[in-house]
Amino acid sequence: MIRRTAFPVVGVVAALLVAAASAAAYWSAAGGGQGIAATGSVGVVAGLNTDVHGTVASASIGFSWSPIAAAVAVTYVVERHATATTVVCTTTATTCTASGLPDGTARYSVTAEINGWVGAQSALTPVIKVASAAPAIGASPASPSAATAPTIDVSASGFGAFRCTLDGAGPVACSPPVALAALAGGALADGRHTFSVAAIDAYGGASQTATVTWTVRTDAPPITAAPPATTAQKSASFTFSHPVYVSFRCKLDGAGWSACTSPAGYSGLAAGAHTFRVEALDGDGIATRVTTATWTIS
Amino acid sequence: MRPRVASPALAALVVSGLLAVAPAAYAIWSAPGSGTATAGAAAPQPVTMVAGAAPTEALYPTGTPTGDVAVAITNPNPYRVRVATLVLDTGAGAGGFSANAAACGLRFAPVASGWDIPAGATVQVDLRDSLTMAPWAPPSCQGLAVQVFLKAAS
Numbered sequence: 001m002i003r004r005t006a007f008p009v010v011g012v013v014a015a016l017l018v019a020a021a022s023a024a025a026y027w028s029a030a031g032g033g034q035g036i037a038a039t040g041s042v043g044v045v046a047g048l049n050t051d052v053h054g055t056v057a058s059a060s061i062g063f064s065w066s067p068i069a070a071a072v073a074v075t076y077v078v079e080r081h082a083t084a085t086t087v088v089c090t091t092t093a094t095t096c097t098a099s100g101l102p103d104g105t106a107r108y109s110v111t112a113e114i115n116g117w118v119g120a121q122s123a124l125t126p127v128i129k130v131a132s133a134a135p136a137i138g139a140s141p142a143s144p145s146a147a148t149a150p151t152i153d154v155s156a157s158g159f160g161a162f163r164c165t166l167d168g169a170g171p172v173a174c175s176p177p178v179a180l181a182a183l184a185g186g187a188l189a190d191g192r193h194t195f196s197v198a199a200i201d202a203y204g205g206a207s208q209t210a211t212v213t214w215t216v217r218t219d220a221p222p223i224t225a226a227p228p229a230t231t232a233q234k235s236a237s238f239t240f241s242h243p244v245y246v247s248f249r250c251k252l253d254g255a256g257w258s259a260c261t262s263p264a265g266y267s268g269l270a271a272g273a274h275t276f277r278v279e280a281l282d283g284d285g286i287a288t289r290v291t292t293a294t295w296t297i298s
Numbered sequence: 299m300r301p302r303v304a305s306p307a308l309a310a311l312v313v314s315g316l317l318a319v320a321p322a323a324y325a326i327w328s329a330p331g332s333g334t335a336t337a338g339a340a341a342p343q344p345v346t347m348v349a350g351a352a353p354t355e356a357l358y359p360t361g362t363p364t365g366d367v368a369v370a371i372t373n374p375n376p377y378r379v380r381v382a383t384l385v386l387d388t389g390a391g392a393g394g395f396s397a398n399a400a401a402c403g404l405r406f407a408p409v410a411s412g413w414d415i416p417a418g419a420t421v422q423v424d425l426r427d428s429l430t431m432a433p434w435a436p437p438s439c440q441g442l443a444v445q446v447f448l449k450a451a452s
Contacts, residue, residue, distance in 0.1 A: 035347060035368055038365070041440035
């Protein structure tokens with residue numbers, strides 16, 4: 001309970017509080033003048049870095065650079081300078097891989113941009129030549145082919161290293177002439193085969209791929225007509241054919257192989273056992289397996 | 299023993315007197331640079347503002363607050379004053395900014411942090427993220443020193 005004698009003190013305190021509150025308002029100041037602000041600018045990227053130089057087989061080149069100093073998002077534009085200037089990368093990162101580059105020589109630069117403000121172009125890279133054309137495939141198996149261990153010749157201007165794929169296996173490093181049996185781990189089986197090759201540059205980049213597809217068929221030509229197993233006839237005739245090959249080579253007894261056509265006839269044969277052999281030849285002159293017929297002249 | 303009725307009456311008188319004087323004094327001291335003193339109080343001088351130290355945040359055409367304003371506020375009075383809010387003085391310069399930035403689409407967001415300025419002192423104030431530049435600001439807006447005209451508001 002507050003005694004009545006305290007009222008003067010309470011009153012004075014209240015008055016002081018009111019006065020203090022008013023004093024705070026007194027200190028509010030007016031006035032004016034000017035401050036200073038600064039607008040930014042888009043700096044120059046110190047340099048455009050790439051791991052490749054000289055001639056490359058890949059149509060993709062990776063670039064990196066150091067960011068410019070800015071507290072806001074910066075877009076970087078990498079350009080290819082040849083007879084025309086084209087944009088090959090636009091990114092907010094500080095790396096990019098330019099893909100699908102055309103063959104030819106060019107230099108590259110990077111420029112920073114902030115919402116339409118374009119900085120100065122960086123220094124140009126040294127000249128980089130892209131030679132991404134697929135290697136040339138020279139001698140390769142005919143199709144169909146009777147060869148089970150063929151070789152394929154490949155070449156690419158400016159590159160001596162290649163990467164090969166046979167029937168989807170690989171790729172593995174290879175060099176011309178490429179022995180396919182070595183890639184396959186043995187003789188090629190009958191059937192369809194696909195060989196692909198790309199040139200490899202000094203940085204491991206790969207060119208476009210050259211591909212060749214062919215069929216291996218080594219089955220022997222069937223003999224459809226031949227003398228009976230024993231006969232008194234001094235002559236003999238053999239009829240044969242092949243589903244895909246049209247050239248043949250025949251051999252009678254110990255004579256050498258010679259070109260022949262069906263029917264192949266022989267006369268003046270001596271009495272005794274005889275052996276006839278025939279093989280088909282593919283477009284490259286490679287022989288299939290041999291069909292043999294034996295009979296005896298009594 | 300004094301009469302008990304005297305003290306409340308005296309207190310009420312003191313309170314009334316103070317309440318009457320305070321608003322009057324406030325009305326006088328809050329007026330910038332003009333007016334006359336009453337009740338023996340000198341009129342406060344308005345604070346002055348000049349460009350402060352170098353701004354720490356550069357302004358870019360982002361449409362978002364990215365820039366700061368550096369201002370040095372000086373209190374010429376022999377007592378502490380308080381600057382409650384700083385607003386753009388659109389009547390000065392080109393809409394509150396120096397003419398070199400007229401095409402940059404600048405906007406200033408009033409800052410109401412409140413700053414106590416000691417008697418006769420200068421306080422460096424950095425108004426962070428108080429400025430915005432329009433995203434369409436042309437490249438000519440790069441690398442400018444922009445004067446920002448400010449005034450104190452209560």
